[in-house]
Amino acid sequence: MAAQPAPDPARDAAVAAAALSAGRLRLALQPVRPALRPDLLCFHEALARVETPDGALLSAARFAETLERQGLAPALDRAALALALGLLRRDRGARISVNVSATTVGDRRWGLLLDAAAEADADVARRLIVELTETARADPAAALVFRDRIAARGASFALDDFGAGHADAETARALRPDILKLDASLCDDDARVAEAVALAADFEALTVAEGVERRPDARRLASLGVDALQGRLTGEPVCEAA
Template sequence: MSDTIPAQCGRCQTLPAKVEETGQLFLWPPLGHSLGKLVAFMREAGLEYQLRPEAQCVVVRLEQGSAAALAGRLGDTLTREELRGTRALFKQGSGEPGLTDFPNVGPLQQFLTLSRAGWLVDMLAEQRLTSHFQPIVHADDTRRIFAHEALMRGMEKDGSLVSPGTIMETARGADLLFQLDLAARGSAIREAVRHGLTGSLFINFTPTAIYDPAYCLRSTVSVIKDAGLEPHKVVFEVIESDHAQDTRHLRAIIDFYRKAGFRVALDDLGAGHSSLNLIHQLRPDIMKLDMELIRNIHEDEYKASITQKLLEIAQKLGILTVAEGIETPEELRWVRAHGVDYLQGYLIARPQNPPVQSTPHITG
């Protein structure tokens, strides 16, 4: 057995096989009555199956291309809790699982989602992710672009766009977040270089999609170096921070980025209770105020009071601030008057590819 340790994270860089070939689906339900429901379903559906009572297991024979149809029917047979609790393993061919197969055992719900996620596997394999860029401008002069945020988009084979929400939802359900997050970071860097962006670049990352920063992020750092980007101009933006249960793990990611010379931004500040705790735990270089907090802030004394205190904290701690979701002149005037450093929103410019090179001068 080789003792060689891989230099990269294989999980992030390896795509699962699409569940389209002939093979066997091994199912281990959590309860006896769930096993009975599965057997009754198989019998009524006329499927080829084996019952292995001693292992509380049902083995189903799947022909090529039949997984998606089975997934829909199983979803109607078992409860949501049973779908999450039943363990599933798909193995191509007719052989029995070996030790190397068992790391691939996962919830049946995940298998069902993956069986319908062949389009996303293809999109990642064919590098059909791209980035749209939204400018972030100086609050005191909206003509001066401080940075661009890279926002992920998918592309169909005909060139039409796939929304990031659809991609993220499918990736989360099919356990493809690791591969998606890596691909999105690489796309953002490549597109920024292709368009010759010279200001700072904000790149989103999902903390739960990173196992170990020393391995998972090594390829991203390499792409940045190869692209010739200055590290201090790259800002990694923590998204979905409320989903990061392990703060120590998130802190390790932040430390890795900082040691490499990058800056860190905390996104959606004010959107959830945990984000306030993350200020002192992560000590970000930049805080982005959530757009829901900014919406009609000039008319809402509660939002105004909360935001004013957040800005005071940031100014005292030397943290730069970005107001997201600026859509009206009134919102812009309020945040500008209360000391926000930078602005982002549709009033300035929408996300675009190619990115805008100039922004309007908004006074008042």
């Protein structure tokens, strides 16, 4: 596999758009594990990857925000959802989360894709988690309708990037996610972690600390009441076969 080129948001977004058009999106699965039982598995997060012309794989962090600004995030999210649903159909024991941009919340085609999957196989929908990312601000009313539609289909709803971007306590209280994912930038601050854990307890949400790389941090987060961990310590993202 070729080394990743230096970041260039405009170029990376163009590569991603071309890959989407050609059906060359891939998913890298990263495990989320219980903080007190790292030998077990809660679920996998499906992270989008696209291939450059020279064979390197670019992560969504390189192009997602640019695609949002260009109005192309819904296309990315539909493609990622379709791939994740396919994985759930093939592996009946899997539980997978897939990211959705705030700009996709009102996308009719994304919703119809979920509806069709749930109607065809309710068990697939029950093992799906939808993570609302917070790099763009979602309309509060539309986000609540989106959250309720996901719940009606039997899937779980997660609020991603809590403590960064637009995700805050007010948003979390309004949306009452099943899973509250704590941004890595928040996880170094014990007081903020404790506040997030207390907030999540109000609506009985599972808390996941992101970006965990060291065992001392894992022990500290577990002692603060965080339920699950995600990061290099729990496992690197691994791409599904093309």
